[in-house]
Amino acid sequence: MASKQTPLIICFWITFSFCVTEKVREKTARRRDTELTDKVIKHQMCVQGVPGVQGRDGNPGINGIPGTPGIPGRDGLKGEKGQCVTERFEDPWKPxxxxxxxxxxxxxxxxxxxxxxxxxxxxxxxxxxxxxxxxxxxxxxxxxxxxxxxxxxxxxxxxxxxxxxxxxxxxxxxxxxxxxxxxxxxxxxxxxxxxxxxxxxxxxxxxxxxxxxxxxxxxxxxxxxxxxxxxxxx
Missing domain, CATH: 2.60.120.1340 (Jelly Rolls)
Known part of the structure; x- marks a missing residue:
């Protein structure tokens, strides 16, 4: 009975080792692919592309809501009294x-x-x-x-x-x-x-x-x- 279980155990450990090794290889490959992808993306992000065509101006916006009237200002200082000037319109002087x-x-x-x-x-x-x-x-x-x-x-x-x-x-x-x-x-x-x-x-x-x-x-x-x-x- 024991002689019959021995090959089975050996086969299990061989299969288990192979599976574990394959998983490790898959993880390593995925990690390499991920790192390579990140490097490509970073490289593409650093290279500046050709400038695009300048867009057209947009339509004018609508006037906003009128603001609230401000507080009335105070009266200024009283000015000095001016001089009264009377214009005289007369005929030109004739000799x-x-x-x-x-x-x-x-x-x-x-x-x-x-x-x-x-x-x-x-x-x-x-x-x-x-x-x-x-x-x-x-x-x-x-x-x-x-x-x-x-x-x-x-x-x-x-x-x-x-x-x-x-x-x-x-x-x-x-x-x-x-x-x-x-x-x-x-x-x-x-x-x-x-x-x-x-x-x-x-x-x-x-x-x-x-x-x-x-x-x-x-x-x-x-x-x-x-x-x-x-x-x-x-």
């Missing part, structure tokens, strides 16, 4: 002037109006420039003084002061020659403010100087005399 001229006035009065020139003033906020040019003379035996001046509608200028010229003569003593008779072209010129718009009678007058006696005056002898009037912007 406005006039000349009156006389040939050989030969006016020998010592007191009174010599000549007059009427002028049309366009604006009340402008100034008048006046000029008299002509021959003037004064003579006397003792010290004397005469004054030539402008008037506007019969009154002297007050804006700011009268427009005038004077001639003073002092013979010195009765023993000296008292027949000096020199005629010289002279001028009376100035600006006057505060004259209203409209017709203005501009006159040239002769009179006395304060605290001096009157002499023998002459205006416009043997020559042209003229008055020039010009309206100027202020």
């Amino acid at each position: 406005n002037f006039k000349q009156c001229a006389w040939n050989s006035l030969n006016y020998g009065i010592d007191l009174g109006k010599i000549a007059e020139c009427t002028f049309t003033k366009q604006r009340s906020d402008s100034a008048l420039r006046v000029l008299f040019s002509g021959s003037l003379r004064l003579k006397c035996k003792t010290a004397c003084c005469q004054r030539w001046y402008f008037t506007f509608n019969g009154a002297e200028c007050t804006g700011p002061l009268p427009i005038e010229s004077i001639i003073y003569l002092d013979q010195g003593s009765p023993e000296l020659n008292s027949t000096i008779n020199i005629h010289r072209t002279s001028t009376v010129e100035g600006l006057c403010d505060g004259i209203q718009a409209g017709l203005v009678d501009v006159g040239i007058w002769v009179g006395t100087c304060a605290d001096y006696p009157r002499g023998d005056a002459s205006t416009g002898w043997n020559s042209v005399s003229r008055v020039i009037i010009e309206e100027l912007p202020k």
Whole structure:
């Protein structure tokens, strides 16, 4: 009985050893296959492929839900008071002037109006420039003084002061020659403010100087005399 079991046992152990060896070989082969597969996958993962074609832009998204209104801000500091500027739209300034001229006035009065020139003033906020040019003379035996001046509608200028010229003569003593008779072209010129718009009678007058006696005056002898009037912007 024992002799019959011995071959069976030997056959079992041979078969068992073979099976165990085959399983070990299968596991080793599987492990090698797994390691090889992992190496291939890792190698493929490390190699960078060719870039693909760039995609197109997507459609615009829909507007989101409006946000909640913020808290109102506080009032700022009060600013400084500004300046009030008023624009004035006026017509462009146009020249406005006039000349009156006389040939050989030969006016020998010592007191009174010599000549007059009427002028049309366009604006009340402008100034008048006046000029008299002509021959003037004064003579006397003792010290004397005469004054030539402008008037506007019969009154002297007050804006700011009268427009005038004077001639003073002092013979010195009765023993000296008292027949000096020199005629010289002279001028009376100035600006006057505060004259209203409209017709203005501009006159040239002769009179006395304060605290001096009157002499023998002459205006416009043997020559042209003229008055020039010009309206100027202020």
